[in-house]
Amino acid sequence: MSFLYLIITAIVVSGDQVLKHFIATNYEVGEIHQIIPGILSFNYLQNNGAAWNILTGQMWLFYIISAIAIFVCLYYLFKANVHSKLFKFGIALVLGGIIGNLIDRIHLKYVIDMIQVDFIHFNIFNLADSAITVGIVLVFIYLLFFDESDKN
Numbered sequence: 001m002s003f004l005y006l007i008i009t010a011i012v013v014s015g016d017q018v019l020k021h022f023i024a025t026n027y028e029v030g031e032i033h034q035i036i037p038g039i040l041s042f043n044y045l046q047n048n049g050a051a052w053n054i055l056t057g058q059m060w061l062f063y064i065i066s067a068i069a070i071f072v073c074l075y076y077l078f079k080a081n082v083h084s085k086l087f088k089f090g091i092a093l094v095l096g097g098i099i100g101n102l103i104d105r106i107h108l109k110y111v112i113d114m115i116q117v118d119f120i121h122f123n124i125f126n127l128a129d130s131a132i133t134v135g136i137v138l139v140f141i142y143l144l145f146f147d148e149s150d151k152n
Helices: 002-026 059-078 085-108 127-151
Strands: 032-036 040-047 111-117
Touching (some): 002 040, 002 059, 111 127
Antiparallel strands (some): 040 111
């Protein structure tokens, strides 16, 4: 059954990398195109930091954090005694997001960001970031609302 979650991870990584490749080959850095007017645009950025561009240029730190996070995610997918589909789906999303951004960091020395939400002032992000965020939310939902019931 854990193989299914690796497929989910692979779908996240593939989708992330395909969109990043599309943006990098069809847009100039800083170029913006509206996708859904007033709601969503693509804005090609190259981010060599983390969220909100913190820790700019600290690639070695991102490599270490990514390696540890990948190990932890794999542990929870294969070894941990957690059988919740919600929890494992969340971990698979997080794992896919981490790998998607790590590929950029290793290959390009920066992460390609492109998703801009136009109706609020928010940082530009990518599919990998979205997968990490949704995955963490799902894990928290499991931990807050379902963890105790699984133990009983």
